[in-house]
Amino acid sequence: xxxxxxxxxxxxxxxxxxxxxxxxxxxxxxxxxxxxxxxxxxxxxxxxxxxxxxxxxxxxxxxxxxxxxxxxxxxxxxxxxxxxxxxxxxxxxxxxxxxxxxxxxxxxxx
Amino acid sequence: xxxxxxxxxxxxxxxxxxxxxxxxxxxxxxxxxxxxxxxxxxxxxxxxxxxxxxxxxxxxxxxxxxxxxxxxxxxxxxxxxxxxxxxxxxxxxxxxxxxxxxxxxxxxxxxxxxx
Numbered sequence: 128x129x130x131x132x133x134x135x136x137x138x139x140x141x142x143x144x145x146x147x148x149x150x151x152x153x154x155x156x157x158x159x160x161x162x163x164x165x166x167x168x169x170x171x172x173x174x175x176x177x178x179x180x181x182x183x184x185x186x187x188x189x190x191x192x193x194x195x196x197x198x199x200x201x202x203x204x205x206x207x208x209x210x211x212x213x214x215x216x217x218x219x220x221x222x223x224x225x226x227x228x229x230x231x232x233x234x235x236x237x
Numbered sequence: 238x239x240x241x242x243x244x245x246x247x248x249x250x251x252x253x254x255x256x257x258x259x260x261x262x263x264x265x266x267x268x269x270x271x272x273x274x275x276x277x278x279x280x281x282x283x284x285x286x287x288x289x290x291x292x293x294x295x296x297x298x299x300x301x302x303x304x305x306x307x308x309x310x311x312x313x314x315x316x317x318x319x320x321x322x323x324x325x326x327x328x329x330x331x332x333x334x335x336x337x338x339x340x341x342x343x344x345x346x347x348x349x350x351x352x
Contacts, residue, residue: 131279163343170241170328170343171280214280223293224270224282225341 129154133215133228140205140235148200148231150215158218160198161225162191165212174213205235239264241331241344242311249350250319258314258347262331269312270341271304274326286312319351 130153140146152160159178163171175184177193184191188209190201200213212232216225242261250256262269271283282296286306297304301319306312316323326348330341 168345170243170345173340173342216280219282221293223285224296225272225280226282227272227280229277229279 129217129219129226131215131217131226131228133213133231135231136229137232138234140202140233142206142235142237143204145201145203145205147202148213148215148233150198150200150228151196152198152215152217154217154226155220158220158222160193161216161218162198162200163214163216165214165230171214202233205233207235207237209233210235241266241329241342243327243329243344243347245347246345247348247350249352251352252320253318256316256319256323256349258316258327258329258349259311260314260329260331260344261311262329263342265333266331266342267334268332268341269306270330270332271312271314272328272330272343274328274346276325280328283314316349319349321351324349324351 132151134149159176161176162174164174165171175191180195182193188203192199212230214227214230216227241263244259269286272280273283274280284297284304285293289308301317303315326346328343328346330343332341
């Protein structure tokens with residue numbers, strides 16, 4: 128069964144304190160791994176799609192990387208506005224749906 | 238270019254009533270997906286539709302839930318005879334034809350509360 132596990136569930140950082148979020152996945156043939164950001168009371172906002180091991184993508188202070196078993200979302204020198212829940216998802220085998228992890232809630236204090 | 242529009246944003250229903258949730262996809266998008274987010278749970282896929290067709294409804298509960306995406310107008314997620322366990326945030330996403338989940342953009346959601 129396709130599965131996505133994110134860790135930690137919650138992460139508190141000081142402004143400027145870099146860290147990484149983990150997304151472990153179990154799928155029969157990865158079709159795509161997705162990262163979204165979700166603010167309280169809002170819908171998920173698309174960040175990145177990764178397709179193959181070794182691929183990396185960057186956007187401002189965020190960098191996503193992918194291996195054969197997991198993905199990392201690296202946050203460099205975070206700011207309070209980076210506080211949100213970060214969701215990881217993989218596409219199912221039929222290509223008809225995303226399977227989401229429960230997310231990592233990031234809090235950055237100044 | 239307006240994003241995915243969902244309405245209402247908040248909906249309160251008494252047990253046994255019907256709930257209708259609407260989703261207008263982004264302009265030019267012909268693929269619509271519905272997801273449900275329960276408290277302390279992740280987003281769970283419910284159904285994937287194209288115009289006038291249900292492509293995958295494997296995540297839909299077998300009873301009381303239905304979805305449509307007519308030729309004209311928004312996609313509708315309908316929940317009959319709501320129960321307290323239906324209280325959740327329901328999100329719609331859309332993507333352009335041919336790209337499916339690769340370019341899926343989400344709406345702001347409808348928060349359903351059953352009292």
